[in-house]
Amino acid sequence: MSKDSNSSPDVMPVPQSNEIHPRGLLEAISYIDQNFANELGGCIIKARFLTTKQRLEFMEVGFRSSFASGIVSALLTPVAIGVIEQYIPMFGDPSPTFFDKFSAFLLALGFSLGYAIFMAKASTCFIGEYTRAMVLNLLGGMVFGAIVKAVLAFIAFHFLYFKIFTDNNVLWAVSKLYYAKTSPSTVASIYYWVQGFKGIFLISAYFVLVSTAVFIIIPIAAMLVAYFRNRKLIAAGVVHVDTDSF
Amino acid sequence: MPIEKLNPLHYMGQAEYTGFWQKLFATMLYGFWGRFFFVALVVSAFWVGVRQRNPTLAAICLLLAAIVAYGGGVMNMVRSFTG
Numbered sequence: 001m002s003k004d005s006n007s008s009p010d011v012m013p014v015p016q017s018n019e020i021h022p023r024g025l026l027e028a029i030s031y032i033d034q035n036f037a038n039e040l041g042g043c044i045i046k047a048r049f050l051t052t053k054q055r056l057e058f059m060e061v062g063f064r065s066s067f068a069s070g071i072v073s074a075l076l077t078p079v080a081i082g083v084i085e086q087y088i089p090m091f092g093d094p095s096p097t098f099f100d101k102f103s104a105f106l107l108a109l110g111f112s113l114g115y116a117i118f119m120a121k122a123s124t125c126f127i128g129e130y131t132r133a134m135v136l137n138l139l140g141g142m143v144f145g146a147i148v149k150a151v152l153a154f155i156a157f158h159f160l161y162f163k164i165f166t167d168n169n170v171l172w173a174v175s176k177l178y179y180a181k182t183s184p185s186t187v188a189s190i191y192y193w194v195q196g197f198k199g200i201f202l203i204s205a206y207f208v209l210v211s212t213a214v215f216i217i218i219p220i221a222a223m224l225v226a227y228f229r230n231r232k233l234i235a236a237g238v239v240h241v242d243t244d245s246f
Numbered sequence: 247m248p249i250e251k252l253n254p255l256h257y258m259g260q261a262e263y264t265g266f267w268q269k270l271f272a273t274m275l276y277g278f279w280g281r282f283f284f285v286a287l288v289v290s291a292f293w294v295g296v297r298q299r300n301p302t303l304a305a306i307c308l309l310l311a312a313i314v315a316y317g318g319g320v321m322n323m324v325r326s327f328t329g
Contacts, residue, residue: 004292005276026299027298044272056267072284072305076312088319089316089318089319089322090315090316090319091275091276091277091281091284091314091315091318092275092276092280092317092318092319092321092322093276093318099281103281103285103288103315104283104315106288107288107308107311107312107315110288110308110311111293111308112307114291114292114295114296114304115295117292117296118295118299118301119295121296
C-alpha cells in the first residue's frame, strides 16, 4: 500500500492494536518487563502514555489475582491451625511433629507467599515514569484485593463461629447422625470435635489479618529496594531517565 | 476375549489386589514418603510458579501437596466410619 510521499503527512499513527490491555497477571508483568527493558535502554516514556483505562486494567488484574490467591489461603488457614491444635491429622498422624506443623502453614500460605514473591519480582521492574505507573497500579489493585479478602475472611470466620456453629445448631446437626445409624459414641465424639474445632475460626480470622499484612509488605518492600537501586543507577549515570520522575 | 486380560483379577486374587492399592496409598500418604512427596510438590510449586511463571501448574502442584498432606487423615476418617 504505497502512497504519494508529497500528499501524506509526516505523522506515524499508532495502530489501535498497539495499545496494551493486560487481561491476566502474566500479561501485565510481561508488559512491565518489556517497557522496563526499553527504559533501561534509554527510552523515555511519559506516565501519561498509560491511559486511565489502562491504569484501571492493571489495577483490575492486580485485584483479581490477589483476591483469588487470598481466598485459597483463607480457606486453608483453619485447616493449618487445626493441624497445630491437633484436631486434623497431617500425613495420617494425629500428633503432628514440628515438620508437620510447618508443612501445614506452608501449605496454607504457599499460594499467597508464592504470589507475593512473584509480585515482588515484578515490582522491581520499574525505572521511568511509564513502568512506575504500571507497577503502582498493579500493586494498588493487589493491595486492595488483599484487604477486601482479609475483611471478607475476617467477617466470614466470625459469622461461622457466632452464627453457624452455635451450640443449638451443632446439637441439631449432630443429632441427625442418629438417622444414619451412627453409634452414640461416634456422635458424641463428633459433637466434641466440632465444639473444640469451632474456636479455630476465631484464631484463623486474626491469622488471616496478619498473613495479609505480610503478603502486602513483601512486594512493597521490594519496590522500595528498587526505588533506592534506581536512584543509585541514575546518580552513577548508568541509566538516563526523565528527572521529573525523581 | 483379549479385553478380559485387562482385568487385574485375571492375574491375582481380590485380597492381593486391594492390598496392593492399600499399600500404595499407605506409602504415598503416610510417614516418610508422604512427607517427601509433600516437600517435592511444594518446592515444585514455588519453582514452577515463581521461576517458570506458570501459576496454573503451581496451583496444581499445591493441590496435589494438599491431597498428600491431608489424604491420610481423610482415609483414616473414612475407614473409621466404614469400619
